[in-house]
Amino acid sequence: MTLDDRQKWNSKWSVREFDDCHRSTIVDLVATNADLPGRLLDVAGGGSPTSTNLALLGFDVTVLDVSDVGLAMARDTAAEAGVEITTIETDLDKEPLPEGPWDVITTANFLKRELFPAMIDALAPGGLIIVTVATVTNLERHERPGPPFLAQPDELPQLSANLEIVHHSEAWRSNDRHEAHLVARKP
Numbered sequence: 749m750t751l752d753d754r755q756k757w758n759s760k761w762s763v764r765e766f767d768d769c770h771r772s773t774i775v776d777l778v779a780t781n782a783d784l785p786g787r788l789l790d791v792a793g794g795g796s797p798t799s800t801n802l803a804l805l806g807f808d809v810t811v812l813d814v815s816d817v818g819l820a821m822a823r824d825t826a827a828e829a830g831v832e833i834t835t836i837e838t839d840l841d842k843e844p845l846p847e848g849p850w851d852v853i854t855t856a857n858f859l860k861r862e863l864f865p866a867m868i869d870a871l872a873p874g875g876l877i878i879v880t881v882a883t884v885t886n887l888e889r890h891e892r893p894g895p896p897f898l899a900q901p902d903e904l905p906q907l908s909a910n911l912e913i914v915h916h917s918e919a920w921r922s923n924d925r926h927e928a929h930l931v932a933r934k935p
């Protein structure tokens with residue numbers, strides 16, 4: 749990611765209120781599948797209320813993002829809700845994930861295929877990776893996100909080699925997006 753990309757996301761988060769249609773069902777997937785207490789890393793979670801909602805569930809949440817503006821939004825949302833989160837500004841194109849082990853790693857609406865081995869490495873034994881991302885079928889109703897950011901059919905389980913697949917589904921969701929959902933456990 750270049751400086752331009754960081755600026756791009758900073759300017760997006762500066763003018764954009766969080767779009768409620770993107771409100772992530774990842775929180776429900778965590779609530780249903782992950783045990784408390786736990787150290788949870790939300791990858792590319794800037795700008796979103798997801799980290800706050802995960803902290804409200806009782807997880808010890810760290811949110812990582814390249815956008816300092818998005819991270820400030822996440823901190824503000826957490827403060828308004830009366831919960832604490834930790835934020836880390838990281839460009840995942842240049843820098844590694846923060847050191848684990850993490851009991852849960854979540855990532856919503858951010859498909860960085862080459863990051864999967866590092867996310868799996870950073871999980872504690874028995875830890876969960878939980879992903880929600882739009883699929884190529886989403887293009888039937890929406891121009892965006894564009895093809896590079898969309899999961900191919902069955903791609904998420906393939907990216908999670910050697911993990912136990914706890915849940916995988918691809919469907920139109922209540923937010924009118926066609927999303928792949930994955931919950932996978934490290935042995």
Ligand SMILES: C[S@@+](CC[C@H](N)C(=O)[O-])C[C@H]1O[C@@H](n2cnc3c(N)ncnc32)[C@H](O)[C@@H]1O
Binds near residue numbers: 792793813855856
């Ligand atoms: C589509 S938003 C998704 C935000 C949130 N996860 C959600 O579901 O609403 C993508 C996020 O990825 C972040 N991002 C993009 N490239 C990144 C990179 N190289 N390293 C870290 N974060 C990045 C952006 O700043 C942005 O907050």
